[in-house]
Amino acid sequence: MAAPKLGEFERIARFFAPLAAPEGLGLLDDVAIIPGPPGEQYVLKTDAIVEGVHFLPEDPADQVAQKLLRVNLSDLAGKGAVPVGYLLTTALPRERDEAWLERFAEGLARDQREFGIHLLGGDSVATTGPVTLSVAAVGRVRTGEAVLRAGARAGDAVFVSGTLGDGALGLSALRGELPELTPTQRDFLADRYRLPRPRLQLGRRLIGTARAMMDVSDGLIADLGHICEASGVSAVVEAARLPLSPAARAAIAADAARLGAALAGGDDYELLFTAPADAAAEIAAIARETAVPVTAIGRIERGKGVRVVDAQGAPIAVSDAGYRHF
Amino acid sequence: MAAPKLGEFERIARFFAPLAAPEGLGLLDDVAIIPGPPGEQYVLKTDAIVEGVHFLPEDPADQVAQKLLRVNLSDLAGKGAVPVGYLLTTALPRERDEAWLERFAEGLARDQREFGIHLLGGDSVATTGPVTLSVAAVGRVRTGEAVLRAGARAGDAVFVSGTLGDGALGLSALRGELPELTPTQRDFLADRYRLPRPRLQLGRRLIGTARAMMDVSDGLIADLGHICEASGVSAVVEAARLPLSPAARAAIAADAARLGAALAGGDDYELLFTAPADAAAEIAAIARETAVPVTAIGRIERGKGVRVVDAQGAPIAVSDAGYRHF
Numbered sequence: 001m002a003a004p005k006l007g008e009f010e011r012i013a014r015f016f017a018p019l020a021a022p023e024g025l026g027l028l029d030d031v032a033i034i035p036g037p038p039g040e041q042y043v044l045k046t047d048a049i050v051e052g053v054h055f056l057p058e059d060p061a062d063q064v065a066q067k068l069l070r071v072n073l074s075d076l077a078g079k080g081a082v083p084v085g086y087l088l089t090t091a092l093p094r095e096r097d098e099a100w101l102e103r104f105a106e107g108l109a110r111d112q113r114e115f116g117i118h119l120l121g122g123d124s125v126a127t128t129g130p131v132t133l134s135v136a137a138v139g140r141v142r143t144g145e146a147v148l149r150a151g152a153r154a155g156d157a158v159f160v161s162g163t164l165g166d167g168a169l170g171l172s173a174l175r176g177e178l179p180e181l182t183p184t185q186r187d188f189l190a191d192r193y194r195l196p197r198p199r200l201q202l203g204r205r206l207i208g209t210a211r212a213m214m215d216v217s218d219g220l221i222a223d224l225g226h227i228c229e230a231s232g233v234s235a236v237v238e239a240a241r242l243p244l245s246p247a248a249r250a251a252i253a254a255d256a257a258r259l260g261a262a263l264a265g266g267d268d269y270e271l272l273f274t275a276p277a278d279a280a281a282e283i284a285a286i287a288r289e290t291a292v293p294v295t296a297i298g299r300i301e302r303g304k305g306v307r308v309v310d311a312q313g314a315p316i317a318v319s320d321a322g323y324r325h326f
Numbered sequence: 327m328a329a330p331k332l333g334e335f336e337r338i339a340r341f342f343a344p345l346a347a348p349e350g351l352g353l354l355d356d357v358a359i360i361p362g363p364p365g366e367q368y369v370l371k372t373d374a375i376v377e378g379v380h381f382l383p384e385d386p387a388d389q390v391a392q393k394l395l396r397v398n399l400s401d402l403a404g405k406g407a408v409p410v411g412y413l414l415t416t417a418l419p420r421e422r423d424e425a426w427l428e429r430f431a432e433g434l435a436r437d438q439r440e441f442g443i444h445l446l447g448g449d450s451v452a453t454t455g456p457v458t459l460s461v462a463a464v465g466r467v468r469t470g471e472a473v474l475r476a477g478a479r480a481g482d483a484v485f486v487s488g489t490l491g492d493g494a495l496g497l498s499a500l501r502g503e504l505p506e507l508t509p510t511q512r513d514f515l516a517d518r519y520r521l522p523r524p525r526l527q528l529g530r531r532l533i534g535t536a537r538a539m540m541d542v543s544d545g546l547i548a549d550l551g552h553i554c555e556a557s558g559v560s561a562v563v564e565a566a567r568l569p570l571s572p573a574a575r576a577a578i579a580a581d582a583a584r585l586g587a588a589l590a591g592g593d594d595y596e597l598l599f600t601a602p603a604d605a606a607a608e609i610a611a612i613a614r615e616t617a618v619p620v621t622a623i624g625r626i627e628r629g630k631g632v633r634v635v636d637a638q639g640a641p642i643a644v645s646d647a648g649y650r651h652f
Binding site: 011012015016018019020029030031032034035036037038042044045046047048049050052053054084085087088089091098101102104105108109112118119120121122123124125126127128129130132134136138 | 337342355357368370372373380413415417424428431438448455456
């Protein structure tokens with residue numbers, strides 16, 4: 001067989017977008033929206049995680065369960081939706097023991113309490129490969145209030161919640177690649193990789209203020225690119241304004257190429273949104289109320305694509321491997 | 327790690343049932359039901375298939391796609407629901423080429439047209455293991471009309487659509503285990519394994535007539551056991567009345583133990599339901615209208631469990647491996 005030539009997004013566009021219903025939003029958004037009870041719509045989202053890719057074989061099973069739920073809850077947060085329930089599919093090796101499953105269920109139970117969501121049903125199959133876990137999450141919004149990717153306009157400011165790069169650096173830390181950090185710093189980053197914090201309250205409060213929104217799971221540049229594509233605009237990100245945790249700052253101080261984790265790393269599960277520039281004070285108030293920091297990192301312009309500039313306005317080239325100045 | 331001691335159903339009961347919302351029907355049904363637009367409810371179902379278990383590596387990709395969709399549509403049929411849309415999760419090896427994906431998408435497109443369902447969204451991940459495909463299907467019913475597992479009553483007759491055992495025998499044929507059959511018979515059975523026929527029209531027409539219903543995917547005995555458990559009743563199946571295709575009949579004539587495929591084999595995706603005994607004429611009329619044969623195979627009684635009896639009323643013991651007389 002010939003080797004695959006297309007990336008994930010090209011494959012979706014070529015093979016799957018033609019199959020999508022109007023409710024699937026042309027697969028340009030990360031969710032589908034269907035009519036719900038009077039005055040409401042359901043937001044549907046499915047996200048899978050694979051052992052060795054999205055979590056490590058030695059990760060505690062309860063945290064794996066929590067990550068599985070939270071990556072889906074984060075997508076609901078990115079639309080301003082309230083969680084309703086979820087379907088669970090587990091593909092486990094036959095020899096996986098019950099102690100693992102019990103701890104996995106404990107993690108689900110803990111997050112069900114924390115986020116007010118319940119299991120609706122599921123399927124369990126056996127696999128000879130790595131553990132593969134999939135959730136289809138159902139959320140709800142008032143009709144027409146879901147914040148889509150397609151609403152960004154030239155002149156909007158670009159905002160992000162929390163800090164960026166911790167997820168990718170956390171995976172590096174778990175792989176022993178950040179020896180110069182303190183154990184406390186490494187633990188902080190590893191925890192950020194293992195346990196995303198879905199920004200559900202913030203997402204809901206941004207309804208009516210944010211024009212376009214999604215969660216950052218593929219990396220800032222890729223995800224901002226999704227917003228630009230769906231909205232027919234371009235974006236400029238000022239690298240110097242990226243919000244960084246003290247641990248990420250220390251990692252980048254030791255090796256500047258690690259700024260790539262904040263620009264192109266995945267697994268941060270923060271909210272990325274655009275809003276009119278004059279909404280900054282309102283957004284700051286919402287950030288205080290929900291106790292989640294929000295930072296303006298750039299602006300939306302006409303055109304196509306995402307550019308990153310340094311403090312002097314000079315362009316920075318970003319690749320998956322990191323970044324470099326021209 | 328200790329070896330697993332519990333079967334799939336015990337695992338669900340112990341670890342997952344405590345996590346279920348009321349809408350999850352205690353996980354005793356195979357679907358969840360949530361409120362929809364006025365007068366309607368949504369029926370939600372997820373089912374996964376794994377290469378080497380539910381389909382074979384050499385199976386054409388378009389038929390794999392169709393099987394994936396159809397096993398989920400069959401669950402909607404088992405509730406009397408009308409298909410609305412589906413979310414798709416694919417876990418593929420990185421080296422899987424685009425020709426495979428293109429043919430896979432063709433199979434989805436074909437069945438979308440045939441069954442009036444559309445893609446709503448999805449996720450694609452890479453795996454180092456076998457291809458793992460999961461669908462979360464959304465159907466709709468008028469409020470309160472979904473036919474659940476829990477409605478069977480002592481005195482009901484037990485009915486099944488189509489023929490039983492073809493799916494399991496089809497897998498045997500593909501493995502070269504049925505050399506005494508003609509190529510035409512083997513092809514018939516292989517096609518039944520590869521391409522389930524979800525009985526959507528029949529399922530809808532049985533609303534108001536069937537008291538309990540589901541599709542047969544785990545095997546007749548196991549699935550009738552699910553209805554009995556959810557309904558608090560027992561069932562008797564008369565082995566001599568099981569509907570068999572000519573090909574299955576030929577396979578069983580060559581080796582009587584293969585009757586086990588009809589009793590305990592999976593992958594038939596026919597409808598299994600109970601109805602008052604005096605509804606037989608009405609059910610025969612529905613079967614004619616929808617052009618799907620329906621056969622009475624037993625009855626519901628008080629008590630627990632499923633018994634199989636031969637033409638003389640003597641008990642037959644059934645195991646996964648086949649069956650034997652006492």
